[in-house]
Amino acid sequence: MNVQKIGFIEAVFLICIVMANEILLNIPENIIFSTGSSAWVNVIFISIIAIAFTLLICKLFKKFAGKDILDICEIVGGKWLKLIIGIAYIGLFLLISSTYLKYFSESLKIIYFPQTPVFIISGIFLASIILANKLGFKVICSMNLGIVPLVLFSILVVFISNSNFFVPQRLFPILGYGIDETFFKGATNLFAFGGIAFLYFIMPILKDCNKFKKISVISIIVSSIYLFLSVVTLLLVFSFAYDANQTLAIYSLSRLVEFGRFLQRTDALFILFWILLVISYLSISMAFSINIFKKITNISNPKAIIYSFAVLMFTIGLFSSNIAFAKEIQGTVYRYFELILVYGISLVLLIIANLKNLKSIKKDVHNL
Numbered sequence: 001m002n003v004q005k006i007g008f009i010e011a012v013f014l015i016c017i018v019m020a021n022e023i024l025l026n027i028p029e030n031i032i033f034s035t036g037s038s039a040w041v042n043v044i045f046i047s048i049i050a051i052a053f054t055l056l057i058c059k060l061f062k063k064f065a066g067k068d069i070l071d072i073c074e075i076v077g078g079k080w081l082k083l084i085i086g087i088a089y090i091g092l093f094l095l096i097s098s099t100y101l102k103y104f105s106e107s108l109k110i111i112y113f114p115q116t117p118v119f120i121i122s123g124i125f126l127a128s129i130i131l132a133n134k135l136g137f138k139v140i141c142s143m144n145l146g147i148v149p150l151v152l153f154s155i156l157v158v159f160i161s162n163s164n165f166f167v168p169q170r171l172f173p174i175l176g177y178g179i180d181e182t183f184f185k186g187a188t189n190l191f192a193f194g195g196i197a198f199l200y201f202i203m204p205i206l207k208d209c210n211k212f213k214k215i216s217v218i219s220i221i222v223s224s225i226y227l228f229l230s231v232v233t234l235l236l237v238f239s240f241a242y243d244a245n246q247t248l249a250i251y252s253l254s255r256l257v258e259f260g261r262f263l264q265r266t267d268a269l270f271i272l273f274w275i276l277l278v279i280s281y282l283s284i285s286m287a288f289s290i291n292i293f294k295k296i297t298n299i300s301n302p303k304a305i306i307y308s309f310a311v312l313m314f315t316i317g318l319f320s321s322n323i324a325f326a327k328e329i330q331g332t333v334y335r336y337f338e339l340i341l342v343y344g345i346s347l348v349l350l351i352i353a354n355l356k357n358l359k360s361i362k363k364d365v366h367n368l
Contacts, residue, residue: 004137006205010141011215013148014219015215015220018284019192019194019223019227020281023250024155026327028227030327031189034181037170037174039176041182046187050224051217055217058213060353061212064353065209065212069349069350072349072350073349075353082296089341090293092341093197094313095334096338097281097286098312098313098314098317101125101126101282101317102318105118105121105317107248112271128279130310132280133283133286150273151274154273155226155229158250158254158257161257166233166237171232188335190339191336192227193227201292237253251271255267257270286309
């Protein structure tokens, strides 16, 4: 990753594009499938937890300005722990990126290019991702400044334009499949906030580390709002019993959007925006993976391994034989992998680092 620093808006958009990508690629559908008509209640519940978790992370990082989770690992357990956690995060980013690449490529094939082999569609995406990373991380973030507003606006338009099809009764019963599925088992839907994983790594690339808390909280709040809107809109239009085998749930909503008699089938325009979204997200994910690899191996030229990571992303995606299997990985493997690593292990490491820092301060005071 390029060592150039990014500003406040660039950092916020970087986290927001993760949520926008997950909204597009059916995270809301996973939530609805597991909680039923109480999905909107569940989103409010997990959003509160996500915001509280973000505030906790900011509090724990306060004593380690300019450092990321890999630096924390080195403080806590040395280079071996740094290596293990680094590999785990590379695995997480590559797993979800390859799954999304396969998922979106298969969806495009079904919707628009039924005669085109999926590996060609994936190959075009990979070529774009390689080019973006060759140009550098700063270029990717600058590209994000143009893409994120378009994407967020397009998603908002899709939600608002479907208001004529809303059936309020579909939000009931409020507790859907029950209290357990809504609040206890439903807590695992925290994996929807994939942007939190990137918060562990953005501190060193910020122009002003003092804005880390503000960036983190704003981006997660925006993500919460859009996740809520997406789940509510899907419930109001399709109900929790809609066809779970849809390729892209939000695409189904976009096909209902019309602006008078002269502007119809606007879904093609939305798809264009969403293609840019997926390219931008995958470019960011690869950039972070390469940067992590650079930190744990101390290689001098990280751009030299871009092609290797692209091949890895493509190869992992081959294990997803179809959309159904990709969705299964998304809803199970990715869900628990992220929960354990991001919400469990990384948090514990931050707490231990703060305790070690406190112990060190007390020791210094005692020596005085």
